[in-house]
Amino acid sequence: MKVGVVSFPGSNCDEDALLAVVERLDEDAVLLWHKDHDLQGADVVILPGGFSYGDYLRAGAIARFSPIMQEVVAHAKRGGPVIGICNGFQIACEAGLLPGALLRNASLQFRSMPVTLRVETTDTVFTRAAEVGMRLTMPIAHGDGRYTADEATLDRLEAEGRVVFRYVDARGEATAAANPNGSMRNIAGIANAGGTVVGLMPHPERALEPLLGSTDGLVLFQSLLAAVHA
Amino acid sequence: MKRFRVSVHIVPRKGLLDPQGKAVTDALHTLGFAAVADVHVGRHLVIETDAADAKAAEGSVREMCTRLLANPVTEDFEIAAVVAT
Numbered sequence: 001m002k003v004g005v006v007s008f009p010g011s012n013c014d015e016d017a018l019l020a021v022v023e024r025l026d027e028d029a030v031l032l033w034h035k036d037h038d039l040q041g042a043d044v045v046i047l048p049g050g051f052s053y054g055d056y057l058r059a060g061a062i063a064r065f066s067p068i069m070q071e072v073v074a075h076a077k078r079g080g081p082v083i084g085i086c087n088g089f090q091i092a093c094e095a096g097l098l099p100g101a102l103l104r105n106a107s108l109q110f111r112s113m114p115v116t117l118r119v120e121t122t123d124t125v126f127t128r129a130a131e132v133g134m135r136l137t138m139p140i141a142h143g144d145g146r147y148t149a150d151e152a153t154l155d156r157l158e159a160e161g162r163v164v165f166r167y168v169d170a171r172g173e174a175t176a177a178a179n180p181n182g183s184m185r186n187i188a189g190i191a192n193a194g195g196t197v198v199g200l201m202p203h204p205e206r207a208l209e210p211l212l213g214s215t216d217g218l219v220l221f222q223s224l225l226a227a228v229h230a
Numbered sequence: 231m232k233r234f235r236v237s238v239h240i241v242p243r244k245g246l247l248d249p250q251g252k253a254v255t256d257a258l259h260t261l262g263f264a265a266v267a268d269v270h271v272g273r274h275l276v277i278e279t280d281a282a283d284a285k286a287a288e289g290s291v292r293e294m295c296t297r298l299l300a301n302p303v304t305e306d307f308e309i310a311a312v313v314a315t
Contacts, residue, residue: 057273057298057299058301061298061301093303094301099303100303101301101303101304103242103246103247103304104249104250105249106247106249107249108249108250108253146247148246148303148304149303150303182247182249
């Protein structure tokens with residue numbers, strides 16, 4: 001498996017994502033420069049966290065016009081796996097790969113903390129090795145994570161099983177108190193119709209080492225490996 | 231072609247939670263402006279663009295708003311002024 005991690009100006013989790021794949025999974029990974037038009041043979045694309053283009057205008061709004069994004073969108077349309085993490089999720093929404101938008105946290109505060117997620121579907125490339133109802137602890141670090149879409153879109157996402165992760169409390173309940181940003185229906189991550197594109201605000205690539213407090217992010221990468229080698 | 235200065239207001243869509251607007255409303259109430267019913271915090275863009283006439287300038291900025299400047303999911307926009315410069 002070869003993973004391409006896009007580096008936009010202002011990305012700050014690209015190296016982490018690259019190291020996660022190379023050191024933790026022992027798979028091939030390459031950084032893809034935003035001005036390039038070449039995915040360099042990557043089977044999977046990671047849109048990493050950060051503040052691409054300084055979050056000017058809206059988070060992710062400008063990154064979508066990067067030359068590399070034309071290739072990423074084409075790759076996604078061919079059914080190629082893409083995961084958007086944090087700013088990458090914002091970019092995926094702006095690029096139309098996923099519906100909805102990420103708005104300023106309801107608290108107006110930047111939130112950097114571990115959260116508990118509940119896996120809602122295993123019908124995606126990034127959760128097929130997980131189990132429905134499984135709880136995962138991962139860090140978040142964002143100021144604009146409040147997932148928002150119109151009611152019809154939310155209902156469609158639910159009906160089609162495309163809500164992938166929800167913020168939950170220690171008992172697994174999707175309560176308002178467990179929601180760090182005020183996202184609609186406690187949504188932390190969603191998928192496209194094919195389950196090949198997933199976006200989420202929490203950082204699975206920062207939850208791979210026991211030293212950092214959690215290895216729960218591993219299941220997303222294991223799922224990906226299983227999918228690519230299937 | 232003439233140059234026009236086009237002003238655009240972009241505001242959070244009505245009905246969506248607007249925490250910035252609410253925070254400002256609360257602050258104004260604290261200051262004693264009890265009459266304030268609601269505040270929405272958005273963006274104001276000033277675009278200088280060349281066009282055949284004011285109508286064309288407005289049409290072009292409208293398209294810019296639809297395609298980039300405003301998020302169609304969460305924001306509304308209003309072209310506030312088109313002024314020949």
